Every structure is written in structure tokens, then in C-alpha cells.
Amino acid sequence: MALGEMVGIIGHQWRQPLTSLSIMLEELQVRYHSGELEGATVDDLVGRAQGIIGQLDQTVEDFTRFLYPQSEPGLFQVAEATRMAVNLIEPALVRAGVRVNLAVAPDLSVRGFRNELSQVLLSLLQNVAEAFPSGAHDRQVSIEACRAEQQVRITVSDNAGGIPDAVLPHLFEPYFTTKAAGTGIGLRLAKLLVDRSLGGSISAANGPLGAEFVISLPLATGD
Ligand SMILES: Nc1ncnc2c1ncn2[C@@H]1O[C@H](COP(=O)(O)OP(=O)(O)OP(=O)(O)O)[C@@H](O)[C@H]1O
Ligand SMILES: [Mg+2]
Structure with missing residues (x-):
């Protein structure tokens, strides 16, 4: 993978966490000016913001490692990876009015x-x-994750209306986007990481109410 593409990917993955930070700063300001800012709120917001900043920092390291692999992968829990992603993007989802159901x-x-x-x-x-x-x-x-024989199946489904049939076959192509300000990097990155690094597969379909993405990963048995 070219370095330029990697820089694009990091920028892409920084966008929502930066939005989350911006939302938190605004909240701090609004609460201060309305006189309802308490020490505990400041501590909470600053703590969460520092967590996000730490993750942004880590993102650069992670993708550098992906580009120049050195260390061996270990075992991890799907629940932990899920929690990290949700924490990072939750303020942006809340602002977009989206409720997250985790199972x-x-x-x-x-x-x-x-x-x-x-x-x-x-x-x-x-x-x-x-x-x-x-x-x-x-x-x-x-976001649902369960065991399916020797696989872990993770399903991310929404109720936003789904993906047009004409769009479905192109979803994972690099730089394919239907958005005015999109880069088409997001799903290309997702597929790259799932196929090449995690040894699994990712697919997209339409459910009754919206898009449904399914990630299958080999279940690790610990030996
Ligand atoms: N949950 C979804 N519901 C409906 N359409 C979707 C959904 N997720 C992805 N798509 C479609 O897939 C296209 C490609 O997604 P991808 O994340 O690769 O790029 P993007 O979101 O358009 O751009 P970027 O990720 O750079 O902001 C989107 O433009 C959109 O048309
Ligand atoms: Mg995207």
C-alpha cells in the first residue's frame, strides 16, 4: 500500500473522533455560559477527551504497523474492540440522534x-x-456479535433505509462514494483490514429497515 493512501486512511479515521472532541468542547462552553458547569462535569469531559486524543495518537501507530508489520498479533476480545469503537464515536452518534444497541x-x-x-x-x-x-x-x-460454529459473526445494522441496488456491488471499491464530501476510503479500509489482517470476510446487504454489514472472523481457541 502506498504511503499516500495510508495518510488518507489516517485522516479518514480521525474525522469522527475530531468531531467528537469538537462537540465536547462546545458542551463545555455552553455549560459554562449558562452557569451550570460543575467540577465533576469538567473532569468527566476532560477525561473522555483525553481518551479520544490517546486513541488518535494510537491510530497513527496502528497504521504504521499495518504498513510495516513487526510484531505478532495476539488474542483479543471482540467486546473490547467494540467498546473502543463505540466510545470513540458516541458523541457524534448522539449528535446525529442515533441510538446504539449493543448485543x-x-x-x-x-x-x-x-x-x-x-x-x-x-x-x-x-x-x-x-x-x-x-x-x-x-x-x-x-451491533451484534455471536459465535457461529468456528466463526465469530459481527453484524452492524441500521434503520436508515438501506443501500440502493445499483450501489451495492461497488461498496468496497476504493474511492467509491455517493456523498458530496466523501472519499470512499471507509469501506475499502474496512475490507482491507478484515481480509488481509484479521483473516476474515466482510459483506453488505439490505435488511428490512436499512443496511446490514456482516463481518466473519475465525474464532480463536487459544492454542
Ligand atoms: N449504512 C449505510 N447505509 C446506506 N449506504 C451506505 C451505508 N454505508 C455505506 N453506504 C454507501 O457506501 C458508500 C461507500 O462508503 P465508504 O465509507 O467507503 O465511503 P464514504 O462514506 O462515501 O466516504 P468516506 O468514508 O470517505 O466519508 C457510501 O458513499 C454510501 O453510498
Ligand atoms: Mg464512509
Whole structure:
């Protein structure tokens, strides 16, 4: 992979977390000016912001490692990777009015780098935050993970109306986008990480209410 593409990917993965930071700063300002800013709120917001900044920092390291692999992947829990991604993007989802439903089974162990699965989920959730037509009510995204024989199956589904049939075959192509300001990097990155690094597969389809992305990963048994 070219270095230029990697820089594009890092920029892409920084976009929503930066939005989250911006939302938190605004909240701080609004609360201060309305006189309802308490020490505990400041501590909470600053703590969460520092967490996000730490993750941004880590993103650069992660993708550098992807480009120049050195260390061996270990085992990680799907639930942890999910929690990291949701934490990172939650303020942006809240602002977009999207409720997150999590149903991730415990003890789903996978071999690879935890942050890579996190980046995949972040790309999918970024898209969900952007997928709803204006005025859409009851916006929801569900992240489910369970064991399916020797695989872990992770499903990310939304109720934003789905993907047009003409778009479906092109989703994972690099630089394919239907958005005015899109780069088409998100799903290309997701597929790259899932196929090449995590040894699994990713597919997209339409469910009854919206898009449904399914990630299958080999279940790690620990030996
Ligand atoms: N949850 C979804 N619902 C409906 N369409 C989707 C959804 N996720 C992705 N798409 C479609 O897939 C296309 C490609 O997504 P991808 O994340 O690769 O690029 P993008 O979101 O357009 O641009 P970028 O990720 O650079 O902002 C989108 O332009 C959109 O048309
Ligand atoms: Mg995207």
C-alpha cells in the first residue's frame, strides 16, 4: 500500500473522533455560559477527551504497523474492540440522534490486533451517522456479535433505509462514494483490514429497515 493512501486512511479515521472532541468542547462552553458547569462535569469531559486524543495518537501507530508489520498479533476480545469503537464515536452518534444497541456475547476471542477491528467498526459507524435522510425519526444502529460454529459473526445494522441496488456491488471499491464530501476510503479500509489482517470476510446487504454489514472472523481457541 502506498504511503499516500495510508495518510488518507489516517485522516479518514480521525474525522469522527475530531468531531467528537469538537462537540465536547462546545458542551463545555455552553455549560459554562449558562452557569451550570460543575467540577465533576469538567473532569468527566476532560477525561473522555483525553481518551479520544490517546486513541488518535494510537491510530497513527496502528497504521504504521499495518504498513510495516513487526510484531505478532495476539488474542483479543471482540467486546473490547467494540467498546473502543463505540466510545470513540458516541458523541457524534448522539449528535446525529442515533441510538446504539449493543448485543455482544462475552468470550469471543479473535486473533489479530484489537485496534484493527475497532477501526473497521469505526468506519461502519461513521457511515451510519451519515446515512439517515434529514428528518428521520427513531434512528438506531445495532451491533451484534455471536459465535457461529468456528466463526465469530459481527453484524452492524441500521434503520436508515438501506443501500440502493445499483450501489451495492461497488461498496468496497476504493474511492467509491455517493456523498458530496466523501472519499470512499471507509469501506475499502474496512475490507482491507478484515481480509488481509484479521483473516476474515466482510459483506453488505439490505435488511428490512436499512443496511446490514456482516463481518466473519475465525474464532480463536487459544492454542
Ligand atoms: N449504512 C449505510 N447505509 C446506506 N449506504 C451506505 C451505508 N454505508 C455505506 N453506504 C454507501 O457506501 C458508500 C461507500 O462508503 P465508504 O465509507 O467507503 O465511503 P464514504 O462514506 O462515501 O466516504 P468516506 O468514508 O470517505 O466519508 C457510501 O458513499 C454510501 O453510498
Ligand atoms: Mg464512509
